[in-house]
Amino acid sequence: MAGASERDVLVYKEMFDLLDIDDNGMLTPMEIRNLLLHFQYNPKKQIIYQMVSDLDTDESGGIDFYEFMKMMTAKLSETDSDEDITKVYNMYDSDHKGFITIEDFKNVAKELKEEIKDEEIKEIMDKIDPKNKGKITYEAWMRFQKKKDFSSIGSLTV
Ligand SMILES: [Ca+2]
Numbered sequence: 768m769a770g771a772s773e774r775d776v777l778v779y780k781e782m783f784d785l786l787d788i789d790d791n792g793m794l795t796p797m798e799i800r801n802l803l804l805h806f807q808y809n810p811k812k813q814i815i816y817q818m819v820s821d822l823d824t825d826e827s828g829g830i831d832f833y834e835f836m837k838m839m840t841a842k843l844s845e846t847d848s849d850e851d852i853t854k855v856y857n858m859y860d861s862d863h864k865g866f867i868t869i870e871d872f873k874n875v876a877k878e879l880k881e882e883i884k885d886e887e888i889k890e891i892m893d894k895i896d897p898k899n900k901g902k903i904t905y906e907a908w909m910r911f912q913k914k915k916d917f918s919s920i921g922s923l924t925v
């Protein structure tokens with residue numbers, strides 16, 4: 768598979784076997800939840816089900832090793848690519864103003880069915896762009912994402 772060396776595949780296989788608690792060759796939503804908890808994410812049930820159904824390309828009801836590999840290699844290549852960071856930025860700044868407002872945040876949260884309070888949004892925005900109150904410029908967004916401080920934006924990046 769592109770982007771993964773033979774050694775990576777072995778590591779992924781080991782991870783997969785570890786996560787596949789009941790050993791049926793498939794990761795169920797419950798097993799995925801364990802994985803996310805391990806990374807200190809505790810998303811809502813519906814988000815996990817959504818994730819699994821997105822990854823479950825053959826609609827078998829779970830993620831097999833091939834589907835798991837696709838997820839892991841996609842995640843890895845995502846981390847450093849400007850293009851992907853820009854893609855997420857554009858998801859927020861959908862009308863291309865050149866900055867992200869509280870309203871933009873609310874719209875995305877609504878789409879993701881995340882409940883988030885105005886104060887929480889303001890806190891996140893101040894963290895990403897401390898200089899501009901109430902908005903995030905594209906430059907500040909890139910700077911922040913490259914620091915890889917994903918933990919502070921929590922579930923919005925999942
Ligand atoms: Ca399983």
Ligand SMILES: [Ca+2]
Nearest residue numbers: 823827829831
């Ligand atoms: Ca499947």
